[in-house]
Amino acid sequence: MKKVYSRIEAIAGNVITVRAENVRYGELAVVRSAQRTSLAEVIRLAEERVSLQVFAGCRGVSTGDQVRFLGHPMQVSFSDDLLGRIFDGSGRPRDKGPELGEHMIDIGGPAVNPAQRIIPRNMIRTNIPMIDLFNSLVESQKLPVFSVSGEPYNPLLARIALQAEVDLIILGGMGLKYDDYLFFRDALEQGGALNRTVFFVHTASDPTVECLLVPDIALAVAEGFALRGKKVLVLLSDMTNFADALKEIAITMEQVPSNRGYPGDLYSQLAARYEKAVDFQGAGSITILGVTTMPGDDVTHPVPDNTGYITEGQFYMRNGRIEPFGSLSRLKQLVNKKTRPDHRALMDGMITLYAAYKESLEKKAMGFQMNEWDRKLLKYGARFEQEMMDLSVNVPLERALDNGWRLLADCFSPEETRLRSELIRQYWPAREEGQPAPSRSGGTD
Amino acid sequence: MTNGKVVGVNGNMVTVEAAGDVSLNEVAYVLLAGKRLKSEVIRIRGSRAEMQVFEMSRGIGVGDEVEFSGEPLSARLGPGLLGQVYDGLQNPLPELAAHSGFFLERGVYLSPLDEAKRWPFTPTAAVGDAVGAGDELGSVPEGIFRHRVMVPFHLAGAWKVARVAAAGDYTVNDEIAELEDESGRRLPVNMSFHWPVKRPVTCYRERLRPQEPLVTKIRLIDTFIPVARGGTYCIPGPFGAGKTVLQQATSRNADIDIVIIAACGERAGEVVETLREFPRLPDPRTGRTLMERTIIICNTSSMPVAAREASVYTAITLAEYYRQMGLHVLLLADSTSRWAQALREMSGRLEEIPGEEAFPAYLESVIAAFYERAGLVRLRGGGTGSVTIGGTVSPAGGNFDEPVTQSTLKVVGAFHGLSRERSDARKYPAIHPLESWSKYRGAIDPAAVAYARAILFQGHEVGQMMKVVGEEGTSLEDYVTFLKSEFIDSVYLQQDTLDPVDGAMPPERQRHLFVLMFAVLAARLELGGKEAARAFFNQLRQKFLDINVAAWQGDEFRRLEADIAAFTAAQRAGADEKGQRLLEALRAGAPGRGE
């Protein structure tokens, strides 16, 4: 048993400093106050001065409290007993179930050797055209939903989780509103997925430091299952709260902020989590779907910005729809090979036209005359939003592709689409009886 | 050798009380539970050394033993580097996987070169020859290259060959020669040696001005903003704009001997694509696999941050090594911002006074010194070799007005800036054609290129104007200029990177297409009205898009070419005088490098 120290020298923010010996960097300790106990982690060693981050926060901690070092880093129990259970950010049960203490594994373990990774192979179908057609989700991908707060991103996450063909779902909630937590629980229960789900939930009223632990705990458990051959989908909502918790700690530690108060290592911190997404050759996989709320709807804010550089494509959610702009996932290997030969060309072609529609819309808003081309674009854009972007559309990819061609044929002549003649010959829909051909641009009005 | 004890740990920075002499940038090892964690001394204060640990620092405690090596951080050079996949410290990752499985295990360092492999050595130096650092002693075949076995670069002064091994098979550790200095001291050498990665290799005769284009087979680059062999360029761009796709395409298609990919602090998944595909893809120049001309240095974002900095230096050192063999090497670093951020993290831990956006004040000089290691050189034994550096930059918020982009722009020879607007509209490669620039000269007549560029520029102006006055307030002439600029954009600047034909366009075909396009640009067109003009360009665009994917000089290609000529001729009402002159010069095959 390790020695107990009872002289806390400094308390600042969520960090305490004690004098102690034989302590290791990253080691865990228990801080025992009169009212409660909390776990704490060693975050700095300077000779015999040891700084610890107290998971439950320092409110109420006194200089006379006891600190007992445990001799190991933060761990979580890993077994099938986790399934269907709900825990908080430190891994304590939130439901009425028993505390789990068997098969402890370290969290925040080492990175996967890049030479051991394989190229993502399997598309995860969601039947949402904006995803399947325009930004396919791939097994082992890491993908955030960028959104302003208030958008229905949690229902989207739940819908994807239920529709996706995965073995296990792990939900990491950070600063989650209690209602949202209940929503997830009910949605997964109704979908019959509760017994293959594990929850690690930090709610908005829980201590900040515990928020920091959620992704690591959730991903350590995911890794455990993936190594056992399971296809795991990890949902993280909301990573902006995680980043804000990092910021808070950095400021307490008097680190020089780099950008709007966030620490210089924000990128590395986020990457360390997202890069846990992996497809293990000969075993299972981890796919990460996160939510990143954009403060002030600003994509250049450090959190969405750094997240964008790390993740493989993003979904932008605005006005209850997924926007077609923003960067793409790494689907080039898949599309073409496994879906349909027209997939990639159609996806780029339709977006180029939608971008042109946006320009025409702007022109119109400024009161300029609409020419024939503008009118075609306006028709196209409105139908695109209705038939592709609306989240109520629920069709398989192949249907969505066919619908896309139909939409193009209804609005444009073939050469206006910028698609190659070869594809047009193959996919351009035959005109239905009684439907007039769209006039060529250049015809007289 | 000096020893020491850990007295503090802060993230990946460890403070050590040293019991003897310590030098800056020296490698040291923290001994932890039977493991040796590699570190580098980055500051010394009295008897205290501050070191960055190249590994996860979890578990290190006050009082742990430290061993200083007395050596700076070095790369091992010798035959067998090609085709390897290393981490930032030159640890071979596939071997590491064989040793440790799925996860990276800290404290495991394997030999960068295959020590058992026997190389057929042919001596070229003779006993009595006067030699110096970098001079050839013999050679071994390494894939398609003649790998020169050289006098180790660190051997300063004049030496004489005292003995050289007979032709035969040797491992990298076998002695292949003995050198003797003026005082008669003898030194055995083998086929491999170490070189400190942060020191440029300079044992060549002189540096030359880069002039020959480095063909990337990307039209927008080769024609409008070319890169030169031995030059430098940067690709800044917001996330998802296509930096990595551009570099991956270049790593496959560039007309160059050797490609070194430094995947620095970005996604592991992207390296995997290269790693898995290159061993299967043929190199169009040689018919062998691309992997045989490639080295991958990989320190992706979740690997230890301190080794990110090391990774770019390891990469450039290997590049310089092959340059010494008279080869042309292209180093692609993705992304230099991550390396700058690693510097920033460490500077913060050292509590240095922060500069802009908390980057250290010396950021600019560090970046400049790195790019300065590129260059075309004349070797001492005659012949030339080059190192070209292309680095991506990932500016915060996609805003180029930030320290890393700005410091880089000051030192590079070409700027390929990616634009969010173009990538959102899926106009790939999303390089901004007007904002980007190059100081190098491409393969097409610069005057003709300038003419096309002027149309792009005027078309852009008209486009901006139309946003204010509307199409109705724009003259037909201006409108046609606008359509011409859009036409250049969609048939020449945009290129389908993933298409086997369009994706990699050799210079010959680029020139052909350029002339075809130029004929339209130079023509005065009789188009009646704006609607008709738009329809004309729509149809013309379609023909060009089709010809861009047609097999070079095949039936379909010729048919489309004739079709384009006839289609344009039908609307042609004379030509712009200057345009016509340039067109004729282009057609006559006037040398692109003239004037």
Ligand SMILES: Nc1ncnc2c1ncn2[C@@H]1O[C@H](COP(=O)(O)OP(=O)(O)O)[C@@H](O)[C@H]1O
């Ligand atoms: N030249 C291109 N052709 C087709 N798609 C591209 C091209 N460049 C980028 N993309 C798309 O954009 C995505 C992001 O590109 P990437 O190179 O990873 O961006 P960055 O490195 O700038 O963050 C790619 O996965 C791909 O879908």
Ligand SMILES: [Mg+2]
């Ligand atoms: Mg990239």
